[in-house]
Amino acid sequence: MKEQPQISMLGERSILLQWSWDFSEENLYWLLEVRRFIENKLIKSKVEIINAYNSILVVYASTINVVYDDFIVLKSTDFSTIKNEEAKSRLYNIPVCYDAHFALDIDFLSEQNKLSKREIINLHTAPEYILYFMGFLPGFLYLGGMHKKLSVPRKNEPRLKIEKGAVGIAENQTGIYPKSSPGGWQIIGNCPLNFFDPNAENPSPFSAGDRIKFYEVDKEEYDEISELVKSGKHTLKSEIK
Amino acid sequence: MSDFIEVLSPGFYSTIQDLGRFGYAKFGVPQSGVMDSFSAQKSNLLLNNKQDAAVLEITMTGPVLKFHAACYFALSGAKFLTELNDMAIENDKAYFAAQGSVLRFKSLVSGFRSYLAIKDGFLSDVKLGSRSMYDGITDAVRLKKGDHLSVQVQEFKNQKSARVSFRESGIFKPGIEVFTGPEWKQIPETIKQRFLLDTFTVSKTGNRMAIQLDEKLPNKMQGIITGPVVPGTVQLTPAGKLIVLMRDCQVTGGYPRVLQLTEMAINTLAQKRPGDLINFKFK
Numbered sequence: 001m002k003e004q005p006q007i008s009m010l011g012e013r014s015i016l017l018q019w020s021w022d023f024s025e026e027n028l029y030w031l032l033e034v035r036r037f038i039e040n041k042l043i044k045s046k047v048e049i050i051n052a053y054n055s056i057l058v059v060y061a062s063t064i065n066v067v068y069d070d071f072i073v074l075k076s077t078d079f080s081t082i083k084n085e086e087a088k089s090r091l092y093n094i095p096v097c098y099d100a101h102f103a104l105d106i107d108f109l110s111e112q113n114k115l116s117k118r119e120i121i122n123l124h125t126a127p128e129y130i131l132y133f134m135g136f137l138p139g140f141l142y143l144g145g146m147h148k149k150l151s152v153p154r155k156n157e158p159r160l161k162i163e164k165g166a167v168g169i170a171e172n173q174t175g176i177y178p179k180s181s182p183g184g185w186q187i188i189g190n191c192p193l194n195f196f197d198p199n200a201e202n203p204s205p206f207s208a209g210d211r212i213k214f215y216e217v218d219k220e221e222y223d224e225i226s227e228l229v230k231s232g233k234h235t236l237k238s239e240i241k
Numbered sequence: 242m243s244d245f246i247e248v249l250s251p252g253f254y255s256t257i258q259d260l261g262r263f264g265y266a267k268f269g270v271p272q273s274g275v276m277d278s279f280s281a282q283k284s285n286l287l288l289n290n291k292q293d294a295a296v297l298e299i300t301m302t303g304p305v306l307k308f309h310a311a312c313y314f315a316l317s318g319a320k321f322l323t324e325l326n327d328m329a330i331e332n333d334k335a336y337f338a339a340q341g342s343v344l345r346f347k348s349l350v351s352g353f354r355s356y357l358a359i360k361d362g363f364l365s366d367v368k369l370g371s372r373s374m375y376d377g378i379t380d381a382v383r384l385k386k387g388d389h390l391s392v393q394v395q396e397f398k399n400q401k402s403a404r405v406s407f408r409e410s411g412i413f414k415p416g417i418e419v420f421t422g423p424e425w426k427q428i429p430e431t432i433k434q435r436f437l438l439d440t441f442t443v444s445k446t447g448n449r450m451a452i453q454l455d456e457k458l459p460n461k462m463q464g465i466i467t468g469p470v471v472p473g474t475v476q477l478t479p480a481g482k483l484i485v486l487m488r489d490c491q492v493t494g495g496y497p498r499v500l501q502l503t504e505m506a507i508n509t510l511a512q513k514r515p516g517d518l519i520n521f522k523f524k
Contacts, residue, residue: 008423011473011501016423023466050266050469052493057469061263134269135467135493138377142467142493179377196268198368198378204268 005056007075013060015071023053023144025130029087031056032209037082043070051208052133053142090238091128091211094176094191096167097222098124102190109152109169109186120188121216123147124174131210139178139196139204143212146174158184165190167214192217192226193236205236244310244394246359251384252304252346256374256449257363259295265369266492272472273373274488276354276449276511278504279412280318284358287315287335294362295372297384299355301514303346304384306357308338312395313360318412319352319512337397352413352512364391375489411509415440415517418506418524422475424497427462436500436521441483445515449489452510454519457481462497470494473502485510 005017017034021027031051038058039049046061058074060067098106098121110117129143136142151172159182162168166177168185177183178195191214197203206212217225228234258281261274275281275298285294297304303321315335316323323330324345325338332355338344346355365372368379376382384390425433435458442455460481469492470476476484476496485502486494487510502510503524513519 006423009420009501010423010469010498011420011471012504014469014471016469018423018468048264048266050492052468053466055468057266057471059263059266059471133493134267136269136491138265138268138270140269196377202268203265203270203369207267 004079007071009067009071010057013062013064013067015058015067015074016055017058017074018055021054023132025144026084027054028130028132028144029209030082030084032087033082033085034079038074042073042077045070050133052135087209088240089130089209089211091213091241092206092236092238094193094212094214095217095222095225096125096189096191096214097217097219098189099219099222101219102163102166103188105155105168105186106188109150109188112152113149115149120150123150124188125214125216128211128213129174131206131208131212133208134204134206136175137178137181137196138198141175141195141206141212143174146172148172150174152186154184155186158182162187163190165192165195167191190222192222192229193234194229210238211241245389245391246312247307247309248384248386248388248390249305249307249343251386251388252299253302254300255304255384256298256382257295257365257384257390258298258373259362259371260293261373261488262369262371269492270369270378271375271450271489271491273371273375273449275356275373276488277318277356277412277508279508280354280512281356281358283333284315284317284356285362287317287333288313288358288360290358290360290362294358295365296359297357297363297390299346299357301349301353303349303355305346306344306390308340308342308344309389310392310394311338311340311342311397312392313337314344315358317356317358319355320350321355322347322350337395339397353514354511359392360395361393364393411505412512414509415519417510417519417521418503419475419500419521420503420524422498422501423468424462424465424477425499427497428477428499432458432460437523440518440520443510443513443515443517443519447487447515449487451487451490452485452513454483454485456483458483464495465497467493467495468498470498471501473504473507474498475500475502487511 010016127145129145132142162183167189170185258275261272444453474486
């Protein structure tokens, strides 16, 4: 965690910082500290900074000379002095309906991994997942912490259309499709919430480091929440932990 | 008075684009924006527009447009045979279209993407800081027949159009300038040479997200832990295919990032047609 990152230019207007360790919850919270440190203490020009599992990208609004000055500043920064603060994170409770209507691949998963549907749902709703970053589609959450027993390969033939809100599993990851899209994930349920709103100032309520816990709803509750979401009356509840 | 341009026919793939979105990558939002920023900015400069004025990006076959609003316009980038009513239009010059004029794009002469700038830019809705069309962000994803594109009505001023001289850009040449990418070091020396000596063919499957190259290189590299990518990142797939990410690319990827195109090289590649040949050279 304390080693110096590999620092390289990625094109003319981004700087990549990359560590060689594998990702973990502890490493993520440290990476987010580093991100804040770069944002608040090191770089003065207009940039956006994103993190992935074990890397940080600093993107400049234009190709200006200051990129190279900052590159030298970053190279000469001792990141090992950055402490892992007692990070408080937000926990969101997210409804998922595992009804057969949505769970297109739950039978396959059940057979493949020798688990009953009940066991699948219990395993999927048990952990507090951690949000590493968003990517793949606008509002798509890269979540860590899924139980190994749920791990399953992608479908051999991707579906041409997976519904918005579909909750799926691919290898050791679980995720939610923020909009309908082609995809090869094994679908086990659907979430009635919106994960991306291009008309909002903050198009997604989530940010890296947040925690997410799924809870099971039946089709009736799903439809009720759907209605509230549609009429703009649904509020996403979170608690600080 | 009407203040729009009517789309009589949309062309193969025409979208409104500006310089894209900045500050939303943390939500997984692509940068988007004009594929060839050099040509697009040239067309804006001819009209004294701001750099980020929205233009129409025209791909492979062009639209037919009716000016219900009189306005100044300019074309840059790919060269089409183009007519305003019955008058031939040249690239890189400002023109005035009177109310009722029809601008017709005919056959493509050179390049692949043309830019139509309108005085003060196209005035479509701004979503997340940009007018660049993108599925799931803007309401419209591409031009359709019958669309009304909002513009600012202009009065004709009897004055010579601005003369702007540009340095030779090389956007129609085969050379693609690159830097090494983060995973370049992991490639065996014998294969590294092939990146520079081989000629690559632009595949048929290119779009605004990525342009694939047809030739395969031997590759034993595994995927990487998903990490950031940007337009111009060249990925090497386990099957040995090269994928050059373009303006609508995702913000992260899991294939090794072997090369990185310069900004100018992205513009150059954006003007290549399927089947065109390119070669990489280090900047």
